Amino acid sequence: MVRVNNRTGLDNYLRMKLYPRPNPLQMPIQARNQNKGVDTEGNKLRIPNPLWEVRKFNEIYSQKWQTRRSGQSDAMIELEAEDQYREEFNAPFTLKRSWELMRKCPNWIRIPTVQTSASKRSKASSTDSPGTSDARVNINLNDLNEEEEDDDEIENLTRPTGRDRAKTDRARARRDSSSQTTPDYNQGIEQLSQRIGDFNELKRERQRLVELQLLFTNTEHLTGLDREIAERKKDKIRQVGYALVPMIAEGAMLGPDQPVILHMLDIEPAGEILKGVKLELMDGAFPLLKDVIATTNVIEACQDVDIAIILGGFPRRKGDNKDVIFRNIGTYKAQAMALEQHADSNCKVLVAAYPANTNALIFKEFASSIPKENITSLTRLDHNRALGQISEILNVHVGDVKNTIIWGNHSMGLYADANHATVDIGTGYKPVRELISDDQWLNTEFIINVQQRGQAIYKTRRLSSSFSTASAACDHMHDWILGTPKGTWVSMGVYSDGSYDIQPGLIYSFPVTCGKGKWSIVQGLKIDEFARQKMDAVEKELIEEKTMAYSYLH
Structure with missing residues (x-):
């Protein structure tokens, strides 16, 4: 981060501009006494000095930063610095924004910042086929x-040789010069203005890091709604x-x-x-x-x-x-x-x-x-959501509906296709389009409902899909390992071999059947003009993502 190097005209300007001295004539008697350093009974008081408080806080922060623990983020260090400041001075540090602004000043020595790794969770489970082995x-x-290392290493901070002498010489030169010399405040303002954009970006980045670090951070110091929100994000x-x-x-x-x-x-x-x-x-x-x-x-x-x-x-x-x-x-x-x-x-x-x-x-x-055939992505959740939408509108059991398709990606651009879906009506299977008889709903609202189902769950539950995602992952592996029922296919993100004119090498969601631990893309399905446009659009989306990812890899 940063620490104060010396006191210059810009430094004084910041102090004067950000914390203007109050007019004693407009202050009550008690406040005037406090400004003089005494209370109503004549006892001495510590005169508040904003710049001194900022410097003291920065000294505590710098010490904490140099002795940080492995994996500790900037946000966690700031919390510890605030706690120590509160203990030492029996008052909270209330000038956080000023500290953030002033440490951007070129008259502060920059200390390398620590890059915080992204947190993530993941899971995995096992078996090729049923048997007696575990x-x-x-x-x-x-x-x-x-294993990710910090981008910057901390340099040893040493006191410059002759610093005190140089400081004394500068003070003497200022005294000898004309007392009417005015610091170039405009230059300071321009320098601060140029850094406003950087500060805002830093603030956004810090918020992202704080969200990530919530998983590891002790939230016992939080109270009320803040603590509840932090714990919910962990959950x-x-x-x-x-x-x-x-x-x-x-x-x-x-x-x-x-x-x-x-x-x-x-x-x-x-x-x-x-x-x-x-x-x-x-x-x-x-x-x-x-x-x-x-x-x-x-x-x-x-x-x-x-x-x-x-x-x-x-x-x-x-x-x-x-x-x-x-x-x-x-x-x-x-x-x-x-x-x-x-x-x-x-x-x-x-x-x-x-x-x-x-x-x-x-x-x-x-x-x-x-x-490559063993690396797949999850689109079964969207597949199950499509089955649920059809069963709901037809008022039938979801187990009687089969063969919906999710083409492409698990994203807002996915294409939920009901053209080949059927429903068991007791005497056999009948096409969904024939039973619903509403192409407008199937080509618009049905697709949108599947695309936005996750958002609808979050809006009502205030939490992301969890049980349904776990169930979909379970279904995906169950059918892959044990096989799909005869005449039934499911949706899986698999390595494209060029089927349906989809670019080879993408991980694309296709209708597949499974058996003996292997999957196979269903071939020969009729693709109409509307479906072709939707499939091509999501293919373009995946190509863009692939290009972006490979630009970071190579």
């Missing part, structure tokens, strides 16, 4: 790249994984005859929470759960796993795909390399974190020995 399931609850990250592990343990993913060994990975600060999840799994007394490995060591978590489910990623922000993709690269690189070296050679991977299709491509780049 299937190993890896759950990675954290995507923090612990959002853990919800999907917490919902998924009991499904795996009870056999919903791999069938009622397949024993499993569950591997769960989290970051070091969340190790105790991970132990608590393990205790709950033990208390569940699941007959198929042979063992639980709860660890913060990525190698131990990936050792011999057959299935890896990656649920976590850098938090999505509106209109911020570029930043999300860039920050996910370090996380997926670490996980991909660990799985490639330590997992089963035929390990099956499911990526669920947004943007799932492009994250799966990034994963493939760093795990080249894992077959």
Whole structure:
């Protein structure tokens, strides 16, 4: 960060401009006495000096920053500095904004800032086919790249030689010069104005870092609504994984005859929470759960796993795909390399974190020995949502509806296709379009409902989809490992081979059938002009994401 170097005309100007001295004639008697340094009884008071307070706070912050702990963010250091300031001076530090502005001044010595790694969580689970052998399931609850190093190193701060003498000489020169000399305030104003944009960007970046660090930060110092919001943000990250592990343990993913060994990975600060999840799994007394490995060591978590489910990623922000993709690269690189070296050679991977299709491509780049057919992305949640929309409008059981399709990406650009969907009416299956008889609804509202379902859930529940996402991940792996029913297909993000004129090499959602642990794209479906336009649009979206991701990789 920064600390004060010396006191100049600009420094004095800031003090005068930001904290103008009050007019004693406009102050009450008690306030006038306090301004003189005494209270109403004549006792001495400490005269408030804003610039002194800022400097003292910056000294505390700089000391905390130089002795920071591994993984500690700027936001956490600031909180500790505020606490120490409150203890030393028995008053809160209230000049935070002034400190932020003044440390941008060129008369302050810059100290390298620490780049905070993005936090992430993820999960994975295992098995190729049902059998008597134990299937190993890896759950990675954290995507923090612990190997990432700080961009800047802290230089040793030493007092310049002759600093006091130079300071004395400057003071003498000022006294000898004309007392009418006025500092160039305009230059200072221009310098501050030029840095306003940088300050705003720094503020936005700090907010992103604070949101990420909430997962590791002790929130005991917070009270009321602030603490509640912080804890809720932590809970959002853990919800999907917490919902998924009991499904795996009870056999919903791999069938009622397949024993499993569950591997769960989290970051070091969340190790105790991970132990608590393990205790709950033990208390569940699941007959198929042979063992639980709860660890913060990525190698131990990936050792011999057959299935890896990656649920976590850098938090999505509106209109911020570029930043999300860039920050996910370090996380997926670490996980991909660990799985490639330590997992089963035929390990099956499911990526669920947004943007799932492009994250799966990034994963493939760093795990080249894992077959590309074994790396998939989650669009089953959108597939299940489409089934639910049709069952609701027709007032039929969702199990009687099949063969909807999600083309392309898990995003607002996905295309939910009901052209080939059918409903069991008791005497056989009938096309959905024939039963609904409303092409306008199927081509507009139906698609929009599926695209915006996640937002609707968040708006009403104030939390992201968790149980439905966990259930979709379970369905995805269940059908991939155990096979899809005859005459039924599901939607999976898979490696494109050029089917339906989709660019090869993309991870694109197709209708697929599964059997013996392998998937196959359904061929020969009729594509009308409307569907072609939608499929091409989402293909363009994925190409742009791929280009962006590869520009960071190479």
